[in-house]
Amino acid sequence: MNANDKDRPRDNELAGRELEERLARTWGTPRGILGALSTVDHKIVGRRYIVTAFVFLCLAGLSAVVMRAQLAVPGNTLVGPDRYNQLFTMHGTTMMFLFAVPVMEAFAVYLVPLMVGTRNIAFPRLNAFSYWVYLFGGLLLWVAFMLNIGPDVGWFAYVPLSGPEYSPGKRADIWAQMITFTEVSALAVAVEIIVTVLKQRAPGMTLDRIPLFVWAMLVTSFLIIFAMPAVMIASTMLILDRLVGTHMFNPAEGGDALLWQHLFWFFGHPEVYIIFLPATGMVSMIVATFAQREVFGYLALVLALIAVGFLSFGLWVHHMFATGLPQLGASLFTASSMMIAIPNGLQIFCWIATLWDGRPRYTTSLLFVLGFIVTFVIGGLSGVLVASVPLDTQVHDTYFVVAHFHYVLIGGAVFPLLGGVYYWFPKITGRLLSERIGKWHFWLAFVSFNVAFFPMHILGLEGMPRRVYTYQAEMGWGNLNLIVTLGSFAFFLSFVLFLCNCIYSLRRGLVAGPNPWNASSLEWATSSPPPPQNFTLIPVVRSRDPLWSSPEGLPAATGLSVDRRELIVSTVVDAEPDLREASPDPSIWPLAAAGATGIAFVASIFTPWAVVWGGIIVGILFIGWFWPKSEKEDK
Amino acid sequence: MSERPGGIDVSGLPTYAFGSRMTMAWGTAGFIVLEGTGFALAIGAYLYLAVINPAWPIGVAPPSLFWSTLVTLSLLISVWPNHVAKRSARNENLALVRRDLVIMSIAGVIPLVLRIFEFRALNIGWDQNAYGSILWIILGLHTTHLITDVGDTLVLTALMFTRHGKGRRFSDVEDNAVYWDFVVISWLVVYIVLYWVPRWLTT
Numbered sequence: 001m002n003a004n005d006k007d008r009p010r011d012n013e014l015a016g017r018e019l020e021e022r023l024a025r026t027w028g029t030p031r032g033i034l035g036a037l038s039t040v041d042h043k044i045v046g047r048r049y050i051v052t053a054f055v056f057l058c059l060a061g062l063s064a065v066v067m068r069a070q071l072a073v074p075g076n077t078l079v080g081p082d083r084y085n086q087l088f089t090m091h092g093t094t095m096m097f098l099f100a101v102p103v104m105e106a107f108a109v110y111l112v113p114l115m116v117g118t119r120n121i122a123f124p125r126l127n128a129f130s131y132w133v134y135l136f137g138g139l140l141l142w143v144a145f146m147l148n149i150g151p152d153v154g155w156f157a158y159v160p161l162s163g164p165e166y167s168p169g170k171r172a173d174i175w176a177q178m179i180t181f182t183e184v185s186a187l188a189v190a191v192e193i194i195v196t197v198l199k200q201r202a203p204g205m206t207l208d209r210i211p212l213f214v215w216a217m218l219v220t221s222f223l224i225i226f227a228m229p230a231v232m233i234a235s236t237m238l239i240l241d242r243l244v245g246t247h248m249f250n251p252a253e254g255g256d257a258l259l260w261q262h263l264f265w266f267f268g269h270p271e272v273y274i275i276f277l278p279a280t281g282m283v284s285m286i287v288a289t290f291a292q293r294e295v296f297g298y299l300a301l302v303l304a305l306i307a308v309g310f311l312s313f314g315l316w317v318h319h320m321f322a323t324g325l326p327q328l329g330a331s332l333f334t335a336s337s338m339m340i341a342i343p344n345g346l347q348i349f350c351w352i353a354t355l356w357d358g359r360p361r362y363t364t365s366l367l368f369v370l371g372f373i374v375t376f377v378i379g380g381l382s383g384v385l386v387a388s389v390p391l392d393t394q395v396h397d398t399y400f401v402v403a404h405f406h407y408v409l410i411g412g413a414v415f416p417l418l419g420g421v422y423y424w425f426p427k428i429t430g431r432l433l434s435e436r437i438g439k440w441h442f443w444l445a446f447v448s449f450n451v452a453f454f455p456m457h458i459l460g461l462e463g464m465p466r467r468v469y470t471y472q473a474e475m476g477w478g479n480l481n482l483i484v485t486l487g488s489f490a491f492f493l494s495f496v497l498f499l500c501n502c503i504y505s506l507r508r509g510l511v512a513g514p515n516p517w518n519a520s521s522l523e524w525a526t527s528s529p530p531p532p533q534n535f536t537l538i539p540v541v542r543s544r545d546p547l548w549s550s551p552e553g554l555p556a557a558t559g560l561s562v563d564r565r566e567l568i569v570s571t572v573v574d575a576e577p578d579l580r581e582a583s584p585d586p587s588i589w590p591l592a593a594a595g596a597t598g599i600a601f602v603a604s605i606f607t608p609w610a611v612v613w614g615g616i617i618v619g620i621l622f623i624g625w626f627w628p629k630s631e632k633e634d635k
Numbered sequence: 636m637s638e639r640p641g642g643i644d645v646s647g648l649p650t651y652a653f654g655s656r657m658t659m660a661w662g663t664a665g666f667i668v669l670e671g672t673g674f675a676l677a678i679g680a681y682l683y684l685a686v687i688n689p690a691w692p693i694g695v696a697p698p699s700l701f702w703s704t705l706v707t708l709s710l711l712i713s714v715w716p717n718h719v720a721k722r723s724a725r726n727e728n729l730a731l732v733r734r735d736l737v738i739m740s741i742a743g744v745i746p747l748v749l750r751i752f753e754f755r756a757l758n759i760g761w762d763q764n765a766y767g768s769i770l771w772i773i774l775g776l777h778t779t780h781l782i783t784d785v786g787d788t789l790v791l792t793a794l795m796f797t798r799h800g801k802g803r804r805f806s807d808v809e810d811n812a813v814y815w816d817f818v819v820i821s822w823l824v825v826y827i828v829l830y831w832v833p834r835w836l837t838t
Binding site for chain 2: 010012122123187190191192194195198199200203225226228229230232233236237240241244245246247248250253254255256259262263266540542555556557558559560566568569572577578579580581582619623626627628631634635
């Protein structure tokens with residue numbers, strides 16, 4: 001079991017180009033279509049995840065543009081009520097399930113293994129599988145919409161509206177099964193990230209030296225593991241009610257409609273933090289790099305992440321204040337909803353302190369972070385308002401709430417994400433995004449976002465309900481709605497500008513080099529884009545900001561096999577190297593299994609027996625996946 | 636990077652180990668936690684419905700104890716050979732691992748067969764009322780886990796009789812044993828909730 005001749009050569013027996021090329025051959029993805037479909041490289045899968053998530057962002061954004069066109073003037077007839085119901089459902093569902101969570105996990109899939117200094121993510125085949133399942137789930141939703149059977153019950157699909165009595169046909173079933181797809185995918189990625197962070201860190205990267213984005217993703221992954229089973233259970237119950245006649249949500253037979261809301265929001269509120277915490281991780285990295293000093297209050301930031309993670313499970317009932325719950329319960333949830341502002345506020349003070357004490361360089365990336373701080377504070381304040389029961393009861397289901405959660409989600413997650421794209425684009429592509437176009441992009445996005453969403457607060461206070469396809473001129477909401485619509489068009493344009501910047505910079509952007517921002521974390525210790533093996537020699541970490549504390553270069557851990565995929569497994573707390581574990585080779589089985597899973601899920605909408613025969617086929621494909629193909633896999 | 640001071644040599648490290656030293660054990664633990672959360676939420680839904688309904692179970696007697704208790708006993712007994720298999724795997728004793736896995740395959744199929752009779756003794760269909768629905772859903776959820784792990788055990792048994800029965804496969808046998816413990820423990824909770832809670836509520 002110990003070192004033997006079969007593992008030779010080791011990476012300390014070769015050097016220079018020969019070592020690099022042989023490692024790249026060992027860890028590379030085979031050429032051709034089959035190779036592309038079989039890849040298990042976290043960077044390729046991560047890139048696909050990111051691009052796919054942005055395509056869904058574009059589709060969801062377009063559905064918002066159509067809605068805003070309809071609402072621009074009173075009594076408009078551009079879109080009818082049925083199509084409008086589908087549009088707002090597609091918009092919310094796509095944004096939450098196909099964009100926001102996947103894009104954060106996508107960045108983690110790409111970045112976490114690089115940031116912790118390992119050669120691939122844990123369970124890379126499961127990672128490939130999860131991408132395909134996600135893709136198929138997204139396709140199911142959008143193909144259904146094209147066929148005019150897109151769901152029309154809102155992104156949280158409340159019963160009894162989504163139940164068998166009020167939503168005949170297949171529309172709500174499509175929604176429920178899309179949930180199953182995306183949650184399977186998200187849960188699998190969460191497990192991969194947790195194991196990668198806990199067991200695959202470079203030697204010496206003790207728990208208190210983990211980069212803050214990695215901490216954020218670790219906490220987020222735990223939130224996913226504890227929150228997402230709730231929505232899977234709920235959507236499975238919904239589809240069983242609809243297809244085989246169970247009565248989980250049917251009050252006439254002992255079921256309960258509020259049970260749906262409890263299960264949904266037990267997932268749905270942590271979901272907000274599943275989207276927000278990765279963004280805060282990005283902010284911490286960006287702020288430290290552009291202030292050129294270590295982040296202020298590392299320990300406080302980590303504790304804040306964990307505190308937010310715990311508290312996020314104590315908030316779900318504040319989505320249900322209008323359902324007439326007992327007052328004591330409501331007070332408890334008001335208190336916890338206000339309490340979560342404390343660790344979030346703490347993070348903001350740490351970032352401000354970092355910038356205050358540093359020498360900030362106002363790149364586009366940092367501008368988006370500053371835009372985030374301003375916008376998120378406004379969204380956070382309106383959040384403290386709606387945490388109070390009497391205020392919430394007044395503005396429930398009005399545009400005030402729409403304004404609040406767009407400030408939180410776009411301000412809190414999309415702005416940092418865009419900052420993150422400007423920051424890591426050079427690592428992923430090897431070229432910098434244009435700063436000139438970037439500045440235009442930022443200012444257009446920031447101004448138009450506020451033009452589009454700030455007036456919604458006022459509309460909500462004036463009583464305009466959400467999810468109405470039109471309104472009468474006498475209500476007096478026309479002018480503000482027109483301003484909102486113009487703002488939203490401009491906001492969409494800012495994304496077009498962003499796309500142009502990406503396309504332009506992919507061809508013409510400045511060549512980045514390994515570390516264009518003089519950042520301190522390990523992903524910048526390798527070339528841009530990184531080679532298939534990520535690091536030709538695994539770095540050894542001796543401080544929290546390794547590239548700043550060792551400008552002359554990092555010491556290396558050597559002795560891994562060159563011709564066999566091998567990575568260092570380390571201990572959880574101290575990151576002492578413990579094993580040379582094998583990492584799986586490329587395989588087509590994950591795609592086959594994901595395809596069969598997808599067919600079984602879709603077929604189960606039409607016949608419950610699909611679960612049985614689909615399960616058998618998926619089982620056989622899983623055996624094919626796990627069965628060792630050569631004896632070297634047994635080591 | 637190679638020549639910097641402070642470098643370390645990992646060539647002497649083993650390529651596999653047991654328990655929490657392996658990534659696979661952590662992956663298994665991750666799935667156990669998320670599936671355990673699923674069980675907890677389903678049981679939460681059961682108790683929620685039990686509390687809001689004036690009578691529980693709704694309109695029928697509690698489910699029969701006979702088959703469910705047999706399932707429980709068969710699962711409890713299986714814990715012993717399961718731990719023997721785990722020990723044999725740790726000792727990397729191939730002959731014993733093969734024997735133990737054959738025993739565990741049988742020990743897994745027995746509760747699965749009994750489960751068929753258990754479903755038939757529930758006294759209620761899933762489409763009769765919400766009580767029947769949640770009863771079938773939770774029992775179905777556990778049965779899915781049972782089928783999954785029995786399938787896994789059968790494949791692993793076959794694998795250990797091939798040339799692959801060596802090295803890190805012993806560690807896989809151990810992970811499979813840990814998962815079986817989860818299937819048994821989760822069942823004990825489910826058994827109490829589905830079979831004893833309604834009896835306590837009616838008395």
